[in-house]
Amino acid sequence: MNLPTQPYKGARDFYPDDKRQQNYIFNILKSTVRSYGYEEYDAPMLESIDLYLAKSGKEIISDQTYSFVDRGGRAVAIRPEMTPSVSRMVAARRQQLAYPLRWFSLPNLWRYERPQRGRYREHWQLNVDLFGAGGINADLEIIVLASALLKAFNANDSMFMIKINHRKLLNIALLDYLKLEKKQSDSIIKLIDRRSKIEASEFIDQLDLILDTSQKQDLVSERLLELLDINDINNLPEFLKTQNETIELNELFNKLHDEGVTNFEFDISTVRGFDYYTGIVFEVLDNDPENNRSMMGGGRYDGLVGLFGVDPVDTVGFGLGDATLSNFLIGHNLMPPIKNDIDIYLAVIGNQHAASRSIAASLRKAGLNVAVNLDDKRIGDQIKTADKKGINYVLILGEKESASNKFTLRNLSTSEEQVLSIENIIELIK
């Protein structure tokens, strides 16, 4: 019986062409966050399952996590997200670290779910976190950086929208303004989080199941729906407009404007799935309706590090998934063709293999990437191989060239040939 050649369901193979595209995207992400002073960290791909049970929303741990018991009897999970790991690392060195920490990572994460457009079982997520900084300046930096990441790919403001909320303001709206019970409020928050994925009528049906008769008479449903549709913070009901959280949001919005970030809106229905947010929350959405999943999401979560028995650390951060970003870049024509990074294919005629190795060594010493032909294929076939690989230059080496130290360099995209010395070839290609 032959082995199947497909990858594991919902996961992707990256052939060199795919990997080059991924590297292009990852390099821009990394250099942009580095320019804001963020430093890279990493953590193991397996963690004790307790780490996720303590922090994540229940949905994540029960259905979507890859968990198993290791050979030593430990219950472990393949990381479904990075935030618990990084919180653990900060807690472990709570006293020694120099705050604020600006940390980033680009891990692969796993979630067990039905594969679909923009969703894979294995995906990569840029995680950006600012530890040990409370206040608006930190929230501002994080949102400006989220926007800068897309602009680094030449995106403009019309291509994406940042939706911003304050997690506590939503609580106040549900508990104090609409006067719901805590249990009702929790159910409604979960329902709001699913709102974009379900029909409007289903949303209302579900809402009806949560509300009691007197609330229905008070038109709580209608007032909630009105609230969820507000995208100008100045249109909030007076009771909510005067809350500290609203004042804080207004200050943040003014500063975002000052920093040239204007493509955002207030959205009290932006919840973010996780239970652990304590302040601002935001999502970045592609304006292309074909790619309607959130590309980035984050906010302030000041309580997580404290779960490890150390003093809490003010924290704000976000995650950015590779699949929706890639759809965004392709959808808006922001993905340039990525060239093969092999500079030269060294074609060999006759018994010039030893000479080809010595020429390749000289070219490499000058910083060029060089692939050498190893067998005795016809020269035409060697050139075809280089072309199929997307390598632009072929250097042709036969007995004559070896003796004269002048080589034919063929540019495969223009079909031009030049006869050049090694020094000239290095100059030309660099």
Added chain:
Amino acid sequence: MNLPTQPYKGARDFYPDDKRQQNYIFNILKSTVRSYGYEEYDAPMLESIDLYLAKSGKEIISDQTYSFVDRGGRAVAIRPEMTPSVSRMVAARRQQLAYPLRWFSLPNLWRYERPQRGRYREHWQLNVDLFGAGGINADLEIIVLASALLKAFNANDSMFMIKINHRKLLNIALLDYLKLEKKQSDSIIKLIDRRSKIEASEFIDQLDLILDTSQKQDLVSERLLELLDINDINNLPEFLKTQNETIELNELFNKLHDEGVTNFEFDISTVRGFDYYTGIVFEVLDNDPENNRSMMGGGRYDGLVGLFGVDPVDTVGFGLGDATLSNFLIGHNLMPPIKNDIDIYLAVIGNQHAASRSIAASLRKAGLNVAVNLDDKRIGDQIKTADKKGINYVLILGEKESASNKFTLRNLSTSEEQVLSIENIIELIK
């Protein structure tokens, strides 16, 4: 109950200092293999367990693999090695690819075992493979590249040793020269593979258990031990010296000399654990006895791609583990101090936060990495924070500086201060 802050047993957290060192090492590895024309690929971290059952030595799959059944009932494994995945990928596009393929990857791999020096449950391994090229030129390139990788870290020949064998020559020695039964030969190959990890007396005891009385009378043990200690191919018994495999090895050795690789020796006891090698096999060992594990190992395995029901593809390649390499670099003083890649810490006096963001933006536009102070700490404390992070330059911004557009730049390693314009600062730091 507080959550524990340690990582999963046998796995490592990478704080920014650690990650910078890892990035330093990985960048050199990647740029070196790229200079030889190798292209990066990647595959999912989970694979069907069948992939490993079909190919690996039994030991690997039974005791050391992280395997479990996913929520859909699929038996999967976290990859313990990359070779099965890459063979699967080549098989899937057997007809479309332009051979030879020069492919590399730098995946994290998992193995369940007792953590010890140079061995972790999660480790990274550079995998370098050349598909679709048989013959000595391909074997040569792979071994020269293995050597070039260490030389790229400024290692010299006296620091490491390459041991080379031909897997078929060992078979001939056991079956035809020592006239062992196939079953005995298989057991002895496994025993030889463990030889460096056990006492000499245990090796002989185990050998005695495998051999029968007549073989003992024929002094097969003694003859085997003599054979295993030969490290000059010319000292092989005549019967083995005239085999094609020996002639091939001699040709390879001559070419290695021509390429300037001289720190190798013939070693018929170099086996490599995996069953799938079909030609040359080699290991690269640190000459430092404190780091006595193999740093790299590989060889020719022409049969793997064919297991997927396509025509076989000639393949030669090797793997290099991060932990033993890191021990090698540290042991031979080849690991330089790695500086923080944040260029400037922007210290802010008084209400200059908005100004600090605009200055940071100018510096970033010029390609510098800039971290900005976000709160109202005393200037001395801000400088201490920068120092603790290992950032070399602090730019000091107060009301006066903001008005004059001249800023104090403090070099923390020399304690010198200069008053400079933004343009001058950019020039100085670049």
